[in-house]
Amino acid sequence: MSKSNESEKFGKVAVLYGGDSAERDISLQSGESVLHALREECIAAEGVDCRGNYLQKLAEFDRVFIALHGRGGEDGTLQGALEVLRIPYTGSGVLASALAMDKVLCKQLWEGVNLPTPEFLVVTESEQLTKLNKVENFPVMVKPAREGSSVGMSKVDTAGDLKQAVSLALQYDIALVERYIQGEEYTVAILGDKVLPPVRLKTPRDFYDYEAKYQSQDTEYRCPCGLDPDDEAALKTLAYEAYKSVSASGWGRVDVMRDAAGRFYLLEINTVPGMTSHSLVPMAAKQGGISFNRLVMEILESSFPQSHSQG
Ligand SMILES: Nc1ncnc2c1ncn2[C@@H]1O[C@H](COP(=O)(O)OP(=O)(O)O)[C@@H](O)[C@H]1O
Ligand SMILES: [Mg+2]
Known part of the structure; x- marks a missing residue:
């Protein structure tokens, strides 16, 4: 045509x-x-x-x-x-979009279908005083349930700093206190039913925060990601299962940590990831031989109605 x-x-x-x-x-x-x-x-x-x-x-x-x-x-x-x-x-339909946006519900679903995600605790405004005493192992990540771009997030190293981090996250939404995974970070883009080559992210900062994402010059992106072929295949399979588990469709991007022992942990799914010329999905597509324009056209194809009912 x-x-x-x-x-x-x-x-x-x-x-x-x-x-x-x-x-x-x-x-x-x-x-x-x-x-x-x-x-x-x-x-x-x-x-x-x-x-x-x-x-x-x-x-x-x-x-x-x-x-x-x-x-x-x-x-x-x-x-x-x-x-x-x-x-x-x-992209994704109503249910998948809502689930993927809510880190608490998404992680509960993953636990229910035995997909690995870091242990966590949910904290609402009224539970703050009682629940925070139960957090014994540090560091932890504290984040609002439904935000993006690392907004309202902190890494907390000691019990003394927990309350302030939770108060910050609670300004946006209910909060999660999640075990911090020391290790490597990857993100995996999915286009239709294709899993694109994973990208490894490296930042000298504590975590991939707002500045590391959009402003800093010292964030490194590796694609190919450098994992050996078996580990890369396992990462792609895990990302695809996570995407399918919430019935996501069309396209998306799954964020994953890998600990020192080589175990992968799911962090979250993005159903409308960044699409600037230097964003991660276009980077992965390029490595997979798909130009930016082709990527955009394939995403546009997902608007034909059968897409949202897949999975
Ligand atoms: N449990 C965790 N362990 C280690 N790093 C984490 C953890 N949770 C989040 N991070 C870091 O914070 C970043 C943002 O967290 P993420 O859950 O992806 O939220 P957002 O929706 O803001 O992108 C991640 O890319 C990662 O660098
Ligand atoms: Mg993320």
């Missing part, structure tokens, strides 16, 4: 980006990159900044490409609205 014939199949595409979550700036960059690629592929695409009552603007479009990260874009609410409006959209 020629490019212009193919574009007819997709109709008019709205690229949803921006919004007002903590990840607005990254989403603006992701959306711009996606828009640029779609236009190069002769798709009739327009950007829609998702602030205010933007749903009304979508009536004139045939489908949407969701490039909104975090709450309001990645958490199932937008997906639910689009289902009601009967507008096809890219």
Whole structure:
């Protein structure tokens, strides 16, 4: 099919980006990159900044490409609205999006199906005083249940610093106190049913925090990731099982730690990962022989309705 014939199949595409979550700036960059690629592929695409009552603007479009990260874009609410409006959209459906956004529910589900994830404790505002005394082993990671980009997160080395870290996380949501895994960090991108080559992340900082993700020059990315073939295969299988366990579809990215003994632990799933030119999914795709434009087009394909009911 020629490019212009193919574009007819997709109709008019709205690229949803921006919004007002903590990840607005990254989403603006992701959306711009996606828009640029779609236009190069002769798709009739327009950007829609998702602030205010933007749903009304979508009536004139045939489908949407969701490039909104975090709450309001990645958490199932937008997906639910689009289902009601009967507008096809890219990526995971309502349930998978909501589950993947909630680190507590997602980890409980993984425990239920015997997938490895670091031990954790859930702390709500009212339980703070009673529960925190039970934390005996340090370091731990403290994080809000439903945020991204390492917002509201801290690594805590001693009991004395725990309360303050939990208070910070509680400003955003209920909090998780999770065992800190000392070791290597990997992230695994999934496109449709393909698992792309894993990326290893290395930062001299305590963990891959907001600065290491978006600002620092000294974060290293390795793809190929350097694991031996058996370990790499095990990591890919684990990431795919984690993705399928929440019934994610279309595309996504799974964050994983590996301890000194070589055991993998699932941290989280992102159902709308970053799509800037220097983001991790495009990096993995490139290593897998998939150009940025091809990647964007394959994600757009996931907007055809059968996608959300897979798995
Ligand atoms: N249990 C843990 N052990 C070690 N490092 C962790 C742990 N949890 C999170 N991290 C670090 O914090 C980063 C962000 O955590 P993650 O759970 O992926 O949340 P976010 O949604 O903010 O990306 C990870 O990329 C990793 O570097
Ligand atoms: Mg993460």
